[in-house]
Amino acid sequence: MKSYPIEGKYRIGIEEMDAQHAYWIHLIEEFRRTASGHLIDGQGLSAAKHALGQLLEYTREHFRSEEIFIEARGYPHMDAHRRQHAELEAEVVKLLDEIVAHKTNTTPLKLNLFVTVWLMEHIMEHDKDYARFLRERAAA
Ligand SMILES: [Fe+2]
Ligand SMILES: [Fe+2]
Numbered sequence: 001m002k003s004y005p006i007e008g009k010y011r012i013g014i015e016e017m018d019a020q021h022a023y024w025i026h027l028i029e030e031f032r033r034t035a036s037g038h039l040i041d042g043q044g045l046s047a048a049k050h051a052l053g054q055l056l057e058y059t060r061e062h063f064r065s066e067e068i069f070i071e072a073r074g075y076p077h078m079d080a081h082r083r084q085h086a087e088l089e090a091e092v093v094k095l096l097d098e099i100v101a102h103k104t105n106t107t108p109l110k111l112n113l114f115v116t117v118w119l120m121e122h123i124m125e126h127d128k129d130y131a132r133f134l135r136e137r138a139a140a
Contacts, residue, residue, distance in 0.1 A: 001019075001020075003023070004022040006021060010025060014131055017066060017127065017131075020062045021062075023058065024059065024062050024119075025123075027058050028120065030054070031048065031051040031052050031054075031116065036113065049099050052096050056093065059088070063089060067085065074137075075130045075134070076133070077130075081130065088119060091115045
């Protein structure tokens with residue numbers, strides 16, 4: 001996994017997770033870049049499909065890794081966090097299905113780019129919650 005810098009607003013203060021988030025955000029941005037262009041041609045579509053496939057794969061990897069990380073440290077809201085991950089993962093799967101199904105119609109894809117915004121919001125809201133828990137517990 002290549003390492004990427006992470007923007008301050010996404011930093012949760014846990015090195016291992018910040019590194020994973022930085023790579024994940026890089027893949028999200030890659031996908032947004034390919035998907036916001038002109039996808040009418042087959043080449044653009046296949047680039048977007050490829051980028052989203054990679055994003056889905058790493059989304060799964062990061063979520064599993066993070067769940068193991070926070071569960072091992074006694075985070076009390078595991079069920080809710082797991083559910084959030086499952087919902088986000090399902091949205092990415094849906095988006096990938098849409099790209100595959102709508103081979104030439106790019107409207108649904110453009111409309112659904114907000115899925116990628118939810119992914120980033122998850123870090124800022126929910127991942128920061130476990131980071132706060134771990135920090136407070138370490139200080140106690
Ligand atoms: Fe995360
Ligand atoms: Fe998370």
